[in-house]
Amino acid sequence: MFKHLKSDLPSSIVVFFVALPLCLGIALASGAPLFSGLIAGIVGGIVVGALSGSSLGVSGPAAGLSAIVLVAISSLGGYENLLVAVVLGGVIQLLFGVLKAGIIGYYFPSSVIKGMLTGIGIIIILKQIPHFFGYDADPVGDLAFAQVDGRNTFTEIARVFDGISLGATLIAIIGMAILVLWEAVLGNKGKVFKLVQGPLVAVVLGILYFVFTQDSETWGISKEHLVKVPVPDDFNSFIGQFTFPNFKVIGEPQIWITAFTIALVASLETLLCVEATDKLDPKKRTTPTNRELFAQGAGNIISGMIGGLPVTQVIVRSSANIQSGGQTKMSAIIHGFLLLISVILIPNVLNLIPLSVLAAVLLLVGYKLAKPATFKRMWDLGWKQFLPFIITIVGIVFTDLLIGISLGLAVGIVVILIKNYQNSHFLHIRKEEKTGQEVVKMTLAEEVSFINKGAILKELNKLGDDSFLEIDVRKTRYLDHDIIEILDDFGYKANDKNIDVKIISERGIIENPKDYEMFFNQEKKENLKVTR
Template identity: 75%
Template sequence: MFKTLKHDLPASIVVFFVALPLCLGIALASGAPLFSGLIAGIVGGIVVGALSGSKIGVSGPAAGLAAIVLTAIGTLGGYENFLVAVVLGGAIQLLFGLLRAGIIGYYFPSSVIKGMLTGIGIIIILKQIPHFFGLDRDPEGDWAFFQLDGENTFSEILNIGEYLQIGSFVIGLTGLAILLIWDNILSKKAKIFTVIQGPLVAVALGIIFYLVTQDNETISIGKTHLVSVPVPDSLDSFISQFRFPNFSAITNPQVWVTAFTIALVASLETLLCVEATDKLDPNKNVTPTNRELLAQGTGNIISGMIGGLPITQVIVRSSANIQSGGRTKLSAIIHGFFLLISVILIPNLLNKIPLSVLAAILLVVGYKLAKPALFKKMWDLGWKQYVPFFITIIGIVFTDLLVGIGLGLLVGIVVVLIKSYQNSHFLHKEGEDIDDGKIKMTFAEEVTFINKGAILNELNSLKENTYLELDVRNTKFLDYDIIEILEDFAFKAKQKNINIKIISERGIVENPDSIIEFFKLEPREGKPKKIA
C-alpha cells in the first residue's frame, strides 16, 4: 500500500481541503455542534478508511442526512439523546452487513448511477457559485434546494450582485486559474507539479492574500468569509468539545425509529456511492459491499460514542480523491489524520483560509462529475438510457439525493416494463407476409402478465381462416394469466375458423379441447422435461 504513497499523499491533501469546510458546513446545517462534523470526518477517514474494502472511497458526514439530524435533535430532546440513535444506527448497519444486504446497490441501473454523479456535480457547482463570489450566508453543507434562509438554489445565485465580496471573488478567481493551469498545463510539464497539488498552492495563496490585504478596506476579506474551526484555549477546552450519548434515552421508541432511519438512509447512500465510485475508478476495483456496511456501522458506533455526526461514504470526497490520483485507501486514512492534526495544532491557520478558494476547488470537482460530453454520450445511447439519466439529475437538483435516485429508478423500471410489453411476448412471428393464412408465433423464454396486452392484441388481430402455429418449446415460464388468454382465444378461434397448432416439449397438438388442461401437463419452470 505504501508503494502508492506518492499518489495517495497529494490526493489526501486535496480531499482534506474539500472535506474540511463540508464537515463544518454539514454540522451547521444539521443544527449540531461544529466539532461534531470534524469528529465524523476524522472517524470516517481513519476508522472507516482502515476497515473498508474500498480503495478510493472516502467517508464522512453527509449532506443527505442533515435534515434527518436537524429534526431528530429537536424531537429527541437534545444532542446527547440523538447520539444514542447514531450508536444504535451503527449497530443496525453491522446487522445489515452480516445479513449480506450490500447486494442492494447492484440493483440500480447504470443510467441512474451516472445521473446521480452528474446531479451531484451540478449541485456542487450551483451551491459553490455564491461562496465563490463571497456570498456565505448559508453553510457549505446546506445542499437542499430550499435553503435555511428561505432562498432556493437559483435565487441565491441571483443575489450575488447584491452581496458580492470583492476580495473573496479576486482570490477565488485566482485560485480557480491556478487549479486549471496546474491541472491542464503544469502537471504535464514536470513531475514536481504532480507531487505538489494545485489545491495546496491555491489555499496557501489564499491565506497569504488574506494576511496581506487585512488593512485594505476594498479587498480585505472579513472573518465571515473564512473557514471557522473551533479553537480550544487549552487541552481541557479541547476535550470538553466531545459529547457523549445519554444512554438513559435508549428506552425512548423515537430513538429507535431515528436509529433505524439513520441506518437505512446511511446504508443506501453508502451503497449507491460505492457503486458510483467503482464506476469512476480508473483501475476498476470492485468494493465488497457487505464489508463496507460493516465498516460504516463500526464508524457510526465510534462517531456516536464521542459526539460525532452519522457517517456515510460520500461521493464528493470520493470523486475528489479519484480525480487527484488516489490509488489506495491510504489517501482516505491520511486525510483523516490531517483533519485530526490540523484541528489540534493549527486551527488558527485553518481559520485564515478564504471559503472562495475552497469553492474554486469544489467547482473543479463538480465540473469533472458533470462534463458536457457525458450528456451527449447518454443522449446517443438512446431514450432507454437518457430518460432515467435526466430524471435522476432533475430529481437530485430540485429535491434531494435519495428522492432523485428513487425517481430515476422508478423511470428505469417503467422503461423495462415498456420494452417487456413490446418485445418479450414472442421471439418472432413468421408467415405474416405470405398469403397462405399460416402464422407462426414463438413465445419468449419468460412470458408474464406484463405481456398480456401485447399478446391479446396480436391474437385479436388474426383474420378468419388463419392457421396459427404457437411454439412454446423455448418457454421456461408461462404465467397463468397468459394461459387464460389463450383459453379464451381458443373459444373465439372456433367462431373465426382459426386453427391452433401448439408445439411443446411433449409434442404437437392441434385444437386442444382445453388449453388450461394441456398446460397443466407442461413443466413451466426450470429445465423442461422430456415427456414421451
Template identity: 70%
Template sequence: MFKTIKNDLPASIVVFFVALPLCLGIALASGAPLFSGLIAGIIGGIVVGLLSGSKIGVSGPAAGLAAIVLTAIGTLGGYENFLLAVVIGGIIQILFGALKAGIIGYYFPSSVIKGMLTGIGIIIILKQIPHFFGYDKAFTLFKVNGETTLTQIFNIFDHIQVGSTIIGFLGLAILLLWDKVLSKKSKIFQIVQGPLVAVAVGIIFYVITQPYTSLNISESHLVNVPIPDDLSTFFAQFSFPNFGAISNPDIWIVAFTIALVASLETLLCVEATDKLDPNKNVTPTNRELFAQGTGNIISGLIGGLPITQVIVRSSANIQSGGKSKLSAIIHGFLLIISVVLIPRLLNMIPLSVLAAILLIVGYKLAKPKLFKKMYQMGWKQWIPFNVTVFGIVFIDLLYGIGLGLAVGIIVILIKSYQNSHFLHIEDKSNGKQKLKMTLAEEVTFFNKGAILKELDRLPENSFLELDVRKTRFLDNDIVEILEDFAHKAKTRHIDIKLISERGIVENPDSYIEFFKLRPKTA
C-alpha cells in the same frame, strides 16, 4: 497499501481540503455542533477507511442525511438523544451486512447512478458560486430564512466582496494551470497538488491584504474551525449519547431511518465510485455496510454525525490519483492534526479558494459532454438520467434517486415483460477449463448482480465462450459489466470468444466490436 504512498499522500491532501469545508458545512446545515462534522470526517477517514474493502472510497458526513438530522434533533428533544439513534443505526447497518443486504446496490441502473453523480456535481457548483464571490458566510444546503442557493446566486452582484472574488479567480486559475499544463510538465507538479498551492496562496493573500479595507476578507468568509484553549476545552467539545432514552420509540424509528438511508446512499456511492475507478476494482458491499455501521457506532458514541461513503470526496480522491485506502486514512489523520495543531492557520483560508476547488470537482462530475453521451445512448438511458438529475437538483438527493429509479423500472418494463436469465455451462477439454455463458433473449439491469458475481468467480487461466446469438435486448448496464470484464480478463489470463449472429470475435480488447455484432434490436 504503502506501495502506492507516492500517489496516496498527495491525493489525501486534496481530499482533506475538500472534506474540511464539507464537514463544517454539513454540520451547520444539520443544526449540529460544527465539531460533530469534523468528528464524522475523522472517523469516516480512519475507522471506516481501515475496515472498508474499497480502495478509493472516502467516507464522512453526508449532505443527503442533513435534512433527516436537522428534523431528528428537534423531534428527539436534544442532540444527545439523537446520538443514541446514530449508535443504534450503526448496529442495524452491521445487521444489514450480516444479512447480505449489500447486493441491493447492484439493482440500480447506471443511468440513475450517472444522474446522481451529475446532479451532485451541479449542486456543488451552485452551492459554491456564492462563496466564490464572497456573498454568503455559511454552507446553505436547504432553504434558510427565505433564501435558497438560487436566490443567493441572483443577489451576488449586490454583495460581491472584492478580496474574496480576486483570490477565488486566482485560485481557479492556479487549479486549471496545474491540471492542464504544469502537471504534464514535471513530476514535481504531480507531487505538489494544485489545491494545496491554491490554499497556500489564499492564506498569503489574506495576510497581505488585511491592512487594506477594500481587499480585506472578513472573518465570516474564512474557514471557521473551533479553537480550544487547552486540552480540557478540546475534550469538552465531544458529546455523548443519552442511553437513558433507549426506550423512546421515536429514537428507534430515527435509528432505522438513518440505517436505511445511510446504507442506500453508501451502496449507490460504492456503485458510482467503482465506475469512476480507472482500475475497475469491485467493492464488497456487505463488508462496506459493516465498516459504515462500525463507523456510525463510534461516531455516535463521541458526538459525531452519521457517516456514509461520499461521492464528492471519493471522486476527488480518484481524480487526484489515489490508489489505495491509505489516502482516505491519511486524510482522516490530517483532519485530526489540523483541528489540534493548526486551527488558527486553517481559519485564515478564504472560503472562495475552497469554492474554486469544489467548482472543479463539480464540473468533472457534471461535464456537459455527458448529457450528449447519454442522449446518444437512446431514450432508455436519457429519460431516467435526466429525471434523476433534475430531481436531485430541484427536490432532494433521495427523491431524485427514487424518481430516477421509478422511471428506469418503467422504461425497462415497457421494453421487457419478464426478467431474463443466463445459463452457465462448464466443460473441460485439453486440460483447460472451458466455460460457456449463453445470455437469454432479454437481459436487463435486474441481472447485473448475478452476472457480475458469475464473471468474478471465473477461474484464472480458463476459456470463456460468450454466446449472444439469442439476445434481442441487452441493457447498457450489462454492456458496461462486459467492458469492465474485458479489462480484468487480461490480468486473469482468461481467453474470451464472443459469438454473435454477425460473427465471432476472439479476445476483444474492448466490447466496441460487441456493439457492432449484436442485433439491431438490442
C-alpha cells in the same frame, strides 16, 4: 497499501481541503456543534477507511442526512439523545451487512447512477458560486434546493451581486487559474508538480493573501469569509468539545425510529456512492458492499459514541480522491489523520483559509462530474438511457439526492415495462395462396410474465375467423401462470372461431385442441418452466 503512497499522499491533501469545509458546513446545516462534523470526518477517514473494502471511497458526514439530524435534534430533546440513535443506527447497519443487504446497490440502473454523479456535480457548481464571490449566506455543506429561510439555490445565486467581496473573488479567480494551470500544464512537467497538488498551492496563496491584505478595506477578506474551525483554549476545553450519548433514552420508540431512518438512508446513500465510485475508478475495481455496510456501521457506532454526526460514503470526497490520482484506501485514511492532526495542532492556521479558494477547488470537482460530454454520450445511447439520466439530474437539483434517484429509478422501471411489453413475442403473418387462410406464427420470448399479458391478448383478439395460429415456445424458458391461463382459455375460444392452433415445443408439436389443456397443465407442474 503503502505501495502507491506517492499517489495517495497528494490526493489525500486534496480530499482534506474538500472535506474540511464540508464537515463544518454539514454540521452547521444540521444544527449540530461544528466539532461534530469534524469528528465524523475523522472517523469516516480513519475507521471506515481502514475497515472498508473500497479502494477509492471516502466517508464522512453526508449532506443527505442533515435534514434528518436537524429535525431529530429537536424532536428527540437534544443532541445527546440523537447520538443514541446514531449508535443504534450503526448497530442496525452491522445487521444489514450480516444479512447481505449490500446487494441492493446493484439493482440501480447505470443511467440513474450516471445521473446521480452529474446531478451532484451540478449542485456543487451551483452551491459554490456564492462562496466563490464571497457571499456566504448558506453553509458550505447545505446541498438542499429549498432553504430554511424560504430561498432556494437559484435565488441565492441571484443575490450574489448584492454582496460580492472583491478580495474573496480575486483570490478565488487566482486559485482557479492555479488549479487549471496545474491540471492542464504543470501536472505533467515533473515529479514535484505531482507531489505538490494545485489545491495545496491555491490554499497557501489564499492564506498569504488574507494575511497581507486584511487591513485593506477594498481588497481585504473579512473573517466571516474564512473557515471556522473551533479553537480550544487548552487541553480540557478540547476534550470538552466531545459529546457523549444519553443512553437513558434508549427505550423510547422515537429513538429507535430515528435510528432505523439513519441506518436506512445512510446505507442507501453509501451503496449508491459505492456503485458510482466503482464506475469512476480507472481500474474498475469492485467494492464488497456487505463489508462496506459493516464498515459504515462500525464508523457510526464510534462516531456516535464520541459526539460525531452519522457518516456515509460520500461522492464529493470520493470523486475528488479519484480526480487527484488516489490509488488505494490509504488516501482516505491519511485524509482522516490530516483532519485530526490539523484540528489539534493548527486550528488557527485553518481559520485563515478563505472559503472562496475552497469553492474554486469544489467547482473544479463539480465540473469534472458534470462535463457536457456526459450529456452528449447519454443522448447518443438513446432515449431509454437518456430519460432516466436526465430525470435523475432534475430531481436531484430541484429536490434532494434520494428523491432524485427515486424519480430516475421509477422512470427506468417504466422504460423496462414498456420494452418488456413490446418484446414479449414476435409475429410473422402470411396468407396461404391456395386457401386464402391467414397464417400467424407467434414466437414467444425467453421469459414471458404477467407484464406481457396485455400485449399477447391484444394479438390473440385480433385473429380473424378461420385463421391458423402457430405458437412457438421452443426458446421459452419461463411462462408465467397468467400467460398459461390466457393461452389455455384461447384454446377453447379458437374452436368457436374455427381457428386452428398448433403449439410447437421441444417436446413436439401439439395440434389437437383436446391436448392444449394437458400441455399447459404440464407446464404448471414443472414450475411454469419449459424443459429442453
